[in-house]
Amino acid sequence: MNTVVKIENLVKRYKELVAVDHMNLSIKKGEIFGLLGPNGSGKSTIINCLLSLTEYDKGEITVFGEKMRADNYSVKGRIGVVLQNVAVFDELTVYENIDYFCSLYIKDKEQRKTLVQEAIAFVGLEDFTKFYPKKLSGGLLRRLNIACGIAHKPELIIFDEPTVAIDPQSRNKILEGIMELNRQGATIIYTSHYMEEVEQLCSRIAIIDKGQLVATGTKDELKSMIQTGETIRVEVPELTSEALFGLQKLSHVISVEYNDGLAIIKCSGGRHNVLHVLEYLSNTGTSFGRVFAEQPTLNDVFLEVTGKELRDEVQ
Amino acid sequence: MSVVLKIVKKALPSVSAYFVIFFVLIVIMSFFSGKDQEKMYQATELTIYAEDKEASVLSKALLTYLAQENEVETEYDKELLSDLIFAGMVDYVVYVEDGFEESFLAGEKGGIERLSTKPNMAYVDQKIEMFFQYVRAELAMGKEMEEACASVLKNTEHRAVTEVLSGRDAMSTRPGYFFFTFLAYIIPCILIMILGPVMHAFYRKDIKMRTDCGKVSVRKQNIEVVKGIVVVAILVWALFMGLGAVIYHRDFTMAEYLLGTLNSFTILLFSVAVSVVLGVLLPSVDALNGASNILGLGMSFFSGVFLPEHLLPDYVNIIGEFLPAGWYMKNVRLLNVENAATTHFTEFLVNCGIITAFAVAVFFVFLVVVKRRKAA
Numbered sequence A: 001m002n003t004v005v006k007i008e009n010l011v012k013r014y015k016e017l018v019a020v021d022h023m024n025l026s027i028k029k030g031e032i033f034g035l036l037g038p039n040g041s042g043k044s045t046i047i048n049c050l051l052s053l054t055e056y057d058k059g060e061i062t063v064f065g066e067k068m069r070a071d072n073y074s075v076k077g078r079i080g081v082v083l084q085n086v087a088v089f090d091e092l093t094v095y096e097n098i099d100y101f102c103s104l105y106i107k108d109k110e111q112r113k114t115l116v117q118e119a120i121a122f123v124g125l126e127d128f129t130k131f132y133p134k135k136l137s138g139g140l141l142r143r144l145n146i147a148c149g150i151a152h153k154p155e156l157i158i159f160d161e162p163t164v165a166i167d168p169q170s171r172n173k174i175l176e177g178i179m180e181l182n183r184q185g186a187t188i189i190y191t192s193h194y195m196e197e198v199e200q201l202c203s204r205i206a207i208i209d210k211g212q213l214v215a216t217g218t219k220d221e222l223k224s225m226i227q228t229g230e231t232i233r234v235e236v237p238e239l240t241s242e243a244l245f246g247l248q249k250l251s252h253v254i255s256v257e258y259n260d261g262l263a264i265i266k267c268s269g270g271r272h273n274v275l276h277v278l279e280y281l282s283n284t285g286t287s288f289g290r291v292f293a294e295q296p297t298l299n300d301v302f303l304e305v306t307g308k309e310l311r312d313e314v315q
Numbered sequence B: 001m002s003v004v005l006k007i008v009k010k011a012l013p014s015v016s017a018y019f020v021i022f023f024v025l026i027v028i029m030s031f032f033s034g035k036d037q038e039k040m041y042q043a044t045e046l047t048i049y050a051e052d053k054e055a056s057v058l059s060k061a062l063l064t065y066l067a068q069e070n071e072v073e074t075e076y077d078k079e080l081l082s083d084l085i086f087a088g089m090v091d092y093v094v095y096v097e098d099g100f101e102e103s104f105l106a107g108e109k110g111g112i113e114r115l116s117t118k119p120n121m122a123y124v125d126q127k128i129e130m131f132f133q134y135v136r137a138e139l140a141m142g143k144e145m146e147e148a149c150a151s152v153l154k155n156t157e158h159r160a161v162t163e164v165l166s167g168r169d170a171m172s173t174r175p176g177y178f179f180f181t182f183l184a185y186i187i188p189c190i191l192i193m194i195l196g197p198v199m200h201a202f203y204r205k206d207i208k209m210r211t212d213c214g215k216v217s218v219r220k221q222n223i224e225v226v227k228g229i230v231v232v233a234i235l236v237w238a239l240f241m242g243l244g245a246v247i248y249h250r251d252f253t254m255a256e257y258l259l260g261t262l263n264s265f266t267i268l269l270f271s272v273a274v275s276v277v278l279g280v281l282l283p284s285v286d287a288l289n290g291a292s293n294i295l296g297l298g299m300s301f302f303s304g305v306f307l308p309e310h311l312l313p314d315y316v317n318i319i320g321e322f323l324p325a326g327w328y329m330k331n332v333r334l335l336n337v338e339n340a341a342t343t344h345f346t347e348f349l350v351n352c353g354i355i356t357a358f359a360v361a362v363f364f365v366f367l368v369v370v371k372r373r374k375a376a
Helices: A042-052 A093-101 A111-122 A138-150 A170-185 A193-200 A218-226 A240-250 A271-281 A300-308 A310-315 B004-032 B057-067 B076-087 B100-105 B121-140 B145-156 B175-202 B203-211 B218-248 B256-281 B285-303 B314-320 B324-335 B345-373
Strands: A003-014 A017-028 A032-038 A059-061 A081-082 A158-159 A189-192 A204-209 A212-217 A229-235 A252-257 A264-267 A291-294 B047-052 B072-073 B094-096 B112-115
Touching: A003 A042, A003 B314, A017 A042, A017 A059, A017 A189, A017 A204, A017 A212, A032 A042, A032 A193, A042 A059, A042 A158, A042 A189, A081 A138, A093 A111, A093 A138, A093 A212, A093 B004, A111 A138, A111 A170, A138 A158, A138 A170, A138 B145, A158 A170, A170 A189, A170 A193, A193 A300, A193 B285, A212 A218, A212 A300, A218 A300, A229 A271, A240 A252, A240 A264, A240 A271, A264 A271, A271 A291, B004 B175, B004 B218, B047 B057, B057 B072, B057 B094, B057 B100, B057 B121, B057 B145, B094 B121, B112 B121, B121 B145, B121 B285, B175 B203, B175 B218, B175 B256, B175 B285, B175 B324, B203 B218, B218 B256, B256 B285, B256 B324, B256 B345, B285 B314, B285 B324, B314 B324, B324 B345
Parallel strands: A032 A189, A032 A204, A081 A158, A158 A189, B047 B072, B047 B094
Antiparallel strands: A003 A017, A003 A059, A204 A212, A229 A264, A229 A291, A252 A264, B094 B112
């Protein structure tokens, strides 16, 4: 696979604060590459550096094999950007907005007309072309924001937290749209602090914290990097200390916590862990209620590699 | 450029009110200024009916004193006077009886009756009391009554001279004068309201980020915005100048009108500069509307747009010296001087230069703001 984006040793400082600390990333053609990290972790700064919207202190960024600079318009023409905030003109209609932003890439009016119509159809705004942005709901505004970024059919599309503060229905629609764009051949960079989205969408993920690259790989690769393979939660009204000790002694069990009638048993990657736990509880005469078994999540990965919960950071 | 025009088009409905205000103002001012102002000043005189039964030196002097500033009637139809008093239509009546002078010398208030059916009584009473005080003062200096009264009458015969400055040396009566005057108010207001939103839209942080990502260079994009702004500003200016030329072409010579046009062009430059700065600095279009009112009204007030310079306090005129509209108004006043195009041409150009310098300074502020934002 060809490398579309290569970031080498990128450093960006805001006075004393190191926003991006010696970052190295490589994004291949056709990927949906996720940048996952809590707010303030440096995701948007990386994107701004990548787009040459901000100057950086050190490192090199290559896009489509060319060094990225603010005046490298041939490369810019191959990139589409969907920013976190809805960046459209309040004074222009839906159609006029898409047409204007498309005109920053495509000069030919006829070609642009076709592209604008396609973008409108892609995001499902056919019934709202003459509406002004103030008349649109939050979800429709996000779709307009996306249409403005993709109308010129870019090869690389950067989505910077495109689903912040919208309803689940619109979110699903946007995620489906991103997958469709990827199927049509676009390489996607997707930044988010919603790990479920990143997990669902991205073929490769970089976990970022405090401007540093914590881990990178596919979701399976990331999960395999951590000790926890499976988390079993069992409702146990009463658990004796002997039984708790016995659970800890079971093979593949890493740790056992017991609080408020809920036993949380973390296991490494062995098979039939649930069966072994339940057999042990039955044999020791310990009564139990509902049982839940979960595969590790990206939150577990984040927890193990940074020592803190991604969810907590987000909140 | 088309986007600039679309944004301007969206702002036009709110601006149309300013056009209406402008033309209503100049029509009203033109109407009032059309009358001969010399006839507009007339000193107020009261009609005082007097009867002097005593005919003493003092009583005669009193009536002469009252006649200095009023109409004193001594021969009249007494029945008619009774009717007028009954109808409440008499300014003042003074009736001097025998023993008036004697009573006066004794320090008493007898021998004189006064009457009025209008609120003027207090004024004439005050005048009469002043006369008595003057006479007493003269008598106290050892003068005889005749000498004292003559002295008082001599001292009080001088009246304040009121002169109405005529014609084009003062406030012009030409309607076109108001046309150029109110441009100092209307052009900044309109441009802030239509160009401010353009700059506000293009320099919104998120929009700027998106446009900076485009394939079209930032320089080319800026040129398009500048082109749009120039076209709109020139259109607004041409609209006013065209209307002015059609409506007021008889009020000015060609040279005067061209000078007025040049003067208005400098205020246009300043207004464009202010509009782009405010458009970038202010957080919303509503704030721009507020700013246009504050700046337009404030600058116009301090520069003598709404009131003639000579009616304003000195400190207001001093503040006007620091405002471009103040210099603009100096030029408008120069246009009212006969043959201004030849006699005050250099002064006129210097004033235009000062207004242009204001515009350049404000535009420099704009560049600094943009540069700082970029650095941030």
